[in-house]
Amino acid sequence: AVVSTQSGHYGRELWKSNKTSPKGRIISDLINNKNLILLNIGSEPTWCSRGLNSIIDLTLSSSNISADIAEWKVSDKNMYSDHKLITFTLNQSKQGKRFRPTTKKTCIDYDKLRIELTPQLQNVDWNHHADNLDELNYKASSLHQSISESIKKSTSKI
Numbered sequence: 595a596v597v598s599t600q601s602g603h604y605g606r607e608l609w610k611s612n613k614t615s616p617k618g619r620i621i622s623d624l625i626n627n628k629n630l631i632l633l634n635i636g637s638e639p640t641w642c643s644r645g646l647n648s649i650i651d652l653t654l655s656s657s658n659i660s661a662d663i664a665e666w667k668v669s670d671k672n673m674y675s676d677h678k679l680i681t682f683t684l685n686q687s688k689q690g691k692r693f694r695p696t697t698k699k700t701c702i703d704y705d706k707l708r709i710e711l712t713p714q715l716q717n718v719d720w721n722h723h724a725d726n727l728d729e730l731n732y733k734a735s736s737l738h739q740s741i742s743e744s745i746k747k748s749t750s751k752i
Contacts, residue, residue, distance in 0.1 A: 631660035707748035
């Protein structure tokens with residue numbers, strides 16, 4: 595099995611994060627106790643935001659398949675997210691065997707998302723300060739709805 599996850603925590607020992615958090619230690623112990631193989635290679639950050647970066651996105655596999663995974667890397671392709679795209683290849687002989695997706699797979703067309711969302715964001719008065727909590731909640735809800743609708747229009751099932 596191969597699992598990619600956003601750990602949200604830091605683990606200097608196993609995944610070369612810049613620090614270790616208590617929950618990062620728990621994740622490290624889980625990886626070790628379950629004999630999982632951490633596939634992350636190098637010290638390239640998987641998450642960058644507001645001048646900060648870290649390795650919090652992990653790719654794990656069971657030991658019986660780890661040798662069939664190659665070319666793990668953090669892509670420099672802009673994914674319009676604070677998380678970077680992680681790619682790897684799987685040995686051809688293992689592909690397509692007993693694969694059961696655990697979630698519905700969707701794909702966001704980021705060019706379409708930009709086209710859908712840009713006009714809506716340009717109409718937002720970013721300099722206006724809310725006078726009260728109700729006004730702030732209304733503006734936040736409207737912004738959330740605009741973003742959600744744009745994502746929905748830009749997403750297709752694969």
